[in-house]
Amino acid sequence: MIAGFASKVHRKFDGSAFELMAETVDQALEMAGIIPGEIDGLVTTFLPGVFDGNTYLHFFTNQVRQYLGLRARYIDMLDFGGASALSMIYRAQKAISAGEASSVICIIGGKASEVKALGTTVDSMDKVYDHISITPFDWIYRIYDSLNPVSDYALVAARHAKLYGTDDTVRAKLAVQQRFNGKGNDKAMYRDDLTVKDVLASPVISSPLHLLEIVYPVDGFHVFVVSSKHTSLRDLEIKAYGEAHWAEMPPELPDITITPAKDSSRVAAFDLERVDAFELYDSFTTTVLLQLEDIGLVQKGQVAKFIEEHDLRYTGDIPLNTGGGSLNCGQPAYMSGGVILEEALLQLNDMAKGHQVKGVNNVFINGIGGWSRSHSVSLVLGERN
Amino acid sequence: MRLSEIISSYKSTLMAKKLPFLRCRACSYTFYYTRDICPHCHSRDLEIMESKGLGTVFSVTTLLNKEKQRTNYAIIELDEGFRLYSTVISDKPVEIGTRVSLKILEIDGSSYPFFVALKN
Numbered sequence: 001m002i003a004g005f006a007s008k009v010h011r012k013f014d015g016s017a018f019e020l021m022a023e024t025v026d027q028a029l030e031m032a033g034i035i036p037g038e039i040d041g042l043v044t045t046f047l048p049g050v051f052d053g054n055t056y057l058h059f060f061t062n063q064v065r066q067y068l069g070l071r072a073r074y075i076d077m078l079d080f081g082g083a084s085a086l087s088m089i090y091r092a093q094k095a096i097s098a099g100e101a102s103s104v105i106c107i108i109g110g111k112a113s114e115v116k117a118l119g120t121t122v123d124s125m126d127k128v129y130d131h132i133s134i135t136p137f138d139w140i141y142r143i144y145d146s147l148n149p150v151s152d153y154a155l156v157a158a159r160h161a162k163l164y165g166t167d168d169t170v171r172a173k174l175a176v177q178q179r180f181n182g183k184g185n186d187k188a189m190y191r192d193d194l195t196v197k198d199v200l201a202s203p204v205i206s207s208p209l210h211l212l213e214i215v216y217p218v219d220g221f222h223v224f225v226v227s228s229k230h231t232s233l234r235d236l237e238i239k240a241y242g243e244a245h246w247a248e249m250p251p252e253l254p255d256i257t258i259t260p261a262k263d264s265s266r267v268a269a270f271d272l273e274r275v276d277a278f279e280l281y282d283s284f285t286t287t288v289l290l291q292l293e294d295i296g297l298v299q300k301g302q303v304a305k306f307i308e309e310h311d312l313r314y315t316g317d318i319p320l321n322t323g324g325g326s327l328n329c330g331q332p333a334y335m336s337g338g339v340i341l342e343e344a345l346l347q348l349n350d351m352a353k354g355h356q357v358k359g360v361n362n363v364f365i366n367g368i369g370g371w372s373r374s375h376s377v378s379l380v381l382g383e384r385n
Numbered sequence: 386m387r388l389s390e391i392i393s394s395y396k397s398t399l400m401a402k403k404l405p406f407l408r409c410r411a412c413s414y415t416f417y418y419t420r421d422i423c424p425h426c427h428s429r430d431l432e433i434m435e436s437k438g439l440g441t442v443f444s445v446t447t448l449l450n451k452e453k454q455r456t457n458y459a460i461i462e463l464d465e466g467f468r469l470y471s472t473v474i475s476d477k478p479v480e481i482g483t484r485v486s487l488k489i490l491e492i493d494g495s496s497y498p499f500f501v502a503l504k505n
Binding site (some may be wrong): 135136137139140141143144145146147150151154155156158159162204205206207208209247248249250251252256 | 392395416417418419420424443444445446447448450451456458459460467468469470471472481482492497
C-alpha cells in the first residue's frame with residue numbers, strides 16, 4: 001500500500017517551497033521505485049500563507065502538478081489541518097481500490113518561516129492580512145488579544161487542571177518522555193537531555209503552557225506514495241480508520257476537555273491491546289494527554305495517574321510518540337500529521353534507527369486538526385493479512 | 386431574521402452597554418455566535434435576547450499581548466447558559482469559577498463585551 005515515503009525538514013529553508021517539495025517527492029519516488037510518469041493521483045492540503053508565503057495560491061493542485069509535471073486522473077484536497085496527512089493515505093488507497101488511480105502521491109508541507117517572519121502564526125493570519133477570516137464570527141470574536149492557537153489549548157489545559165487536578169508536572173513528564181524518544185532519532189531537532197524541572201523553568205507562554213510544551217514550527221515536507229505496486233517495504237494495510245469533524249466554536253462545546261478523537265477512535269473501533277506503538281498528535285503536551293483519554297487508553301480525567309503508572313518511552317510498556325513527536329522534530333508548515341505518520345511507517349518497517357520499538361505489527365496514529373479542535377482522524381496501520 | 390439584522394441588532398445592544406445572545410424558540414438552546422440558524426436543532430425560529438451580564442469564568446489563560454501587557458483571555462459562561470470568548474480585565478490572576486460581570490469597552494468606535502471580577 002505505502003510504496004515510498006520521505007521528509008525534508010529545515011528550521012528555515014532558504015530556497016523556494018516548490019524546490020523543497022520537489023526534492024521530497026524525488027526521494028519518496030526513489031524509495032518506491034516509481035517514476036513520475038507512473039503517478040496518476042495527487043492528494044494534498046493548503047493552509048493560508050504556509051506553503052510559500054502567499055496567502056492564497058489559485059488552483060493549488062494545478063500549481064503543484066505544473067511544477068512537478070504530473071498529469072493525474074485523481075485529485076483530492078483535504079482541509080483538516082494537522083489531521084489531513086492521515087486522511088490523505090486513506091483517500092488515496094480508496095481511489096486505488098476503486099480503480100480510479102494506481103499510484104497516488106500525497107504531499108503535506110510548506111514553509112512556516114514565511115508566516116513566522118510576519119510575527120504571527122497560521123491560525124492568526126487574519127491579524128496581519130485583510131480578507132482572511134478564521135471563523136464566520138470574526139467581527140465579534142477576533143477583537144480580543146490572544147495567541148491563537150496556543151491560548152485556545154491553554155484554556156483547555158487550565159480547565160483540565162481545574163476539573164481533574166492535572167498539574168503542570170503531568171504535562172512536563174510527558175514532554176520529558178517524548179524527549180527521551182527524540183534523543184535516539186536523527187530526524188529530531190531537539191536531542192539534549194530534558195528534565196521536568198527544565199520544562200517548568202521554561203517561560204510560560206499562555207498559562208499554564210510553557211515554551212517547552214509547544215511545537216516549534218519549521219519548513220518542510222512529507223511525501224507518501226500510495227500504490228498498488230509492491231515494493232521492498234512491508235506490505236501494509238489500513239486496519240482501522242475513523243474521522244470526526246465537529247461544528248462548535250470551542251466555547252460552545254459541552255466539555256472543552258473532550259476532543260473529536262473520542263468519536264473518530266470509536267468509528268475506528270480497534271482493540272488497543274493489539275497496538276504496539278501510539279503516535280498521537282502533539283501540537284502541545286496537552287493535546288497528547290487529551291487524546292490518551294479520548295481514544296480510550298484511560299478514562300477522562302485519569303491521565304495523570306496513567307502517566308505515573310506507564311512507561312511511555314519507546315522501550316516502555318506503552319510506546320508513545322516513539323520518535324519524539326513533532327515537539328522534538330519540529331512542526332512543518334504548522335501541521336504535525338506528516339511527522340507522526342512517517343514515524344509510524346519507520347516503526348512498521350523496522351527503520352526507526354535508535355528508537356525502534358521491538359516487534360511492531362500495529363501502530364495507532366491519531367491526528368487532530370483545526371485550532372478549534374474541529375477535526376480528528378484515527379488510523380491503524382499494520383501488515384496486510 | 387436575516388444574519389445582517391442579527392448583527393445590526395447585536396451592535397446596537399452592545400452600544401447600549403448590554404450583552405446580546407440568541408435563543409432558539411424551538412429547542413431553547415442559547416448561543417452567542419451570530420448565526421441565523423440554531424446550531425443545535427437547525428430551526429430558524431430564533432429570538433435575540435439581552436443577558437443580565439452576570440457569569441462565571443469557565444476557563445482562563447494569562448498571556449502577554451503585542452504591547453507586552455498581561456491579558457486574561459477567557460471563556461465566560463453567562464448565567465443564561467451560553468459561553469463566549471472574552472477577556473477578564475484584572476491586574477491580579479483570575480481563577481476558573483470566579484464570578485464576573487459585563488463591562489462594555491469601545492474599540493475603534495465599536496462596543497464589545499469584556500468582563501470584570503465581581504467583588505465579594
